[in-house]
Amino acid sequence: MLKRRICKILKCIGLGMIALLILFFIVRAIGVSINRRTPKGGINESMYVDINGTKQWINIYGEDINNPVLLYLHGGPGSSTSTIDYVITRKWADVYTVVTWDQRNCGKSYDSGQNGIELTRDMFLEDGKELTEFIRDYLSVDKIIILGHSWGSIYGANLVLEYPEYYEYFIGTGQLVDSSDNEKAFKEEALSWAESDEEALGLVAQLTPENITMNHILARNALMEKYGYSMMKDGSDYNLITTVIFNPNYSIIDWVKYFSIDMSVYLTFFQSEEFEAFSLKGRLDYQVPYYNINGNMDYQTNYKLAGEYFESVDAPYKELFIMENTTHGLLESKSEEFSKIVHKIANGSYVGAYE
Helix, strand or coil: CHHHHHHHHHHHHHHHHHHHHHHHHHHHHHHHHHHCCCCCCCEEEEEEEEECCEEEEEEEEECCCCCCEEEEECCCCCCCCCCCHHHHHHHHCCCCEEEEECCCCCHHHCCHHHCCCCCCHHHHHHHHHHHHHHHHHHCCCCCEEEEEECHHHHHHHHHHHHCHHHEEEEEEECCCCCHHHHHHHHHHHHHHHHCCCHHHHHHHHCCCCCCCCHHHHHHHHHHHHHCCCCCCCCCCCCCHHHHHHCCCCCCHHHHHHHCCCCCHHHHHHHCCHHHHCCCCCCCCECCCCEEEEEECCCCCCCHHHHHHHHHHCECCCEEEEEECCCCCCHHHHCHHHHHHHHHHHHCCCCCCCCC
16 A cells, blocks of 8 residues: 555656656747747847868847947857857847857867867967958958957957957957966965965965966965955846756757867966967057956956056057956846946947047
């Protein structure tokens, strides 16, 4: 009798779990379907593009196909944000046609066959150039705008400096100027935070800005967490769970692939002279307007160094926006405030200043 009752209970639990799973997939399918809709008069397309001998994934989304085109460069290097960035970038889609891109060998562009290939500055510049040329041709525009975050900011600045004829203006956020100087500046800041805290000083001792290892990165992150400067200290101002569930660009198979990605090639790149070669030190002459949006609590990419660099930049027009009480995760924690600044730039605060 007891055995039958237990079997019956287990059967009910199993059926209930199956029903919940079916309901989950139905709700997910509805949400994904809504997010895959193309705005009237706009565009919503995803595709793989042949870039520099590889297949690289992009999404193009905008509410008006006649709007200026903005290419968003994610951070890292290698930290694709295609899992969540559609919610952020669509907040700009009324004023820009936004192209999001999983850079080579990460996110939806990941290809394990590339893991043995050395990543170089020339390779990335060629990738960016070829993608820019594809976008210009595909969307029939002469120039595009770049908005880069963190690694994407120094990558984007290099592209704009190298190929100014392709770009309308540059927006850097969480601006990285020089990786070596950035890590040295962090150690100095961390020493001032730690003072006589033995535990913190032990973490500071593990910082090796002259030789960036995984141990250095873990110690840096622990110190930022301890003193309230971590990237996601304020969480996000949108729901990350529903963002992931209703992501229109990720199938279940895509998610399985995502969690099997080997990022060791990017750690090697991060430690290399090729990464150092992106440094903006002494490279101050921009032929296009230069914008920066930085948080005043960002020590992951030191906002003080970014401000000093900004003051030295020579550009047709430049403007610096500082977001108060904001760390490196400004796109996630304050996407609404960030979007307002992006709209201000798009609506022409620079018009007439350099024409």
